[in-house]
């Protein structure tokens with residue numbers, strides 16, 4: 023009996039070992055491609071994961087083919103996308119829904135060509151109803167026309183950044199990845215890129231003659247600044263989120279949280295200022311307070327980035343609403359205490375925002391305890407829990423927001 027057990031153990035150990043080796047091989051293959059963020063890599067980042075097109079969309083008589091063609095024409099003719107950019111979007115629709123107008127994911131509550139949130143539930147947001155034509159749960163509203171309307175609405179609104187980032191792209195792979203990261207909102211979830219998007223995008227690029235269509239800057243709009251040295255983007259071997267010197271709207275720019283703040287900066291007094299504080303625990307104020315008597319109305323993103331977390335009173339031991347944004351150049355930004363309920367917050371976890379985008383509203387004269395001002399905190403710590411643990415400690419974790427923004431704006 024004893025002998026037999028050792029024999030079984032030997033077999034199990036061998037199989038565990040071979041499994042580990044196999045996982046190691048897979049990891050090595052993928053880390054080169056999916057961690058395509060390593061900005062010094064000049065090789066073709068994701069070639070291993072692209073696969074040959076398969077599926078009904080290659081059949082010219084299928085609904086899926088019709089949908090792909092409609093996405094391509096809408097993006098190139100009406101939004102000003104390059105052929106590569108439009109192909110990247112189609113590759114993502116293939117990866118998301120298989121180019122189906124109605125392909126619900128029950129758990130995630132998403133549906134439609136790009137698997138927009140808010141169809142079955144709102145746990146991932148409520149994008150699908152944002153334009154107004156599609157009603158959550160009502161299949162009759164999931165028409166090609168309505169879905170294209172929603173796509174355009176988002177590209178001209180909350181996802182404007184994608185319009186410039188993907189719309190100007192000349193490289194199909196980069197367009198596909200950037201649509202995935204910034205339209206699908208998958209920054210930080212690159213492991214879900216999958217194998218269908220790139221092959222699908224390449225197929226669309228060939229099928230619809232993408233190579234002959236360049237971006238139309240006059241329709242894309244608002245891209246004059248970026249296009250002035252736009253060659254940089256075309257020749258870059260890296261994805262746009264790499265390097266803070268990239269001229270895409272994702273990086274770099276700073277602004278004040280209220281449009282009414284003058285160029286010289288906000289007028290803050292006494293305890294509203296950053297740093298030494300008479301009244302607070304630890305004698306330290308980890309941000310600045312914009313009192314709503316003077317600064318009210320739309321609260322704007324001070325820098326582009328991803329909305330990683332939205333805290334409600336009671337979450338993580340805070341007693342106020344807090345929006346936590348992480349920028350692609352490594353800042354964590356806390357916008358807190360301006361909201362009295364979720365209706366004052368206009369972003370969702372997973373959204374990406376550009377500098378100046380509205381993220382909420384601070385209403386003048388609200389009388390609650392924790393919604394009388396916008397407290398703005400900036401840190402180089404990207405982990406919210408760690409940053410909050412230093413709320414009362416002046417050890418350099420929290421930076422002076424006024425100085426940081428001023429330096430960022432320049433001049």
Ligand SMILES: [Zn+2]
Pocket residue numbers: 307309310311397398
């Ligand atoms: Zn404060």
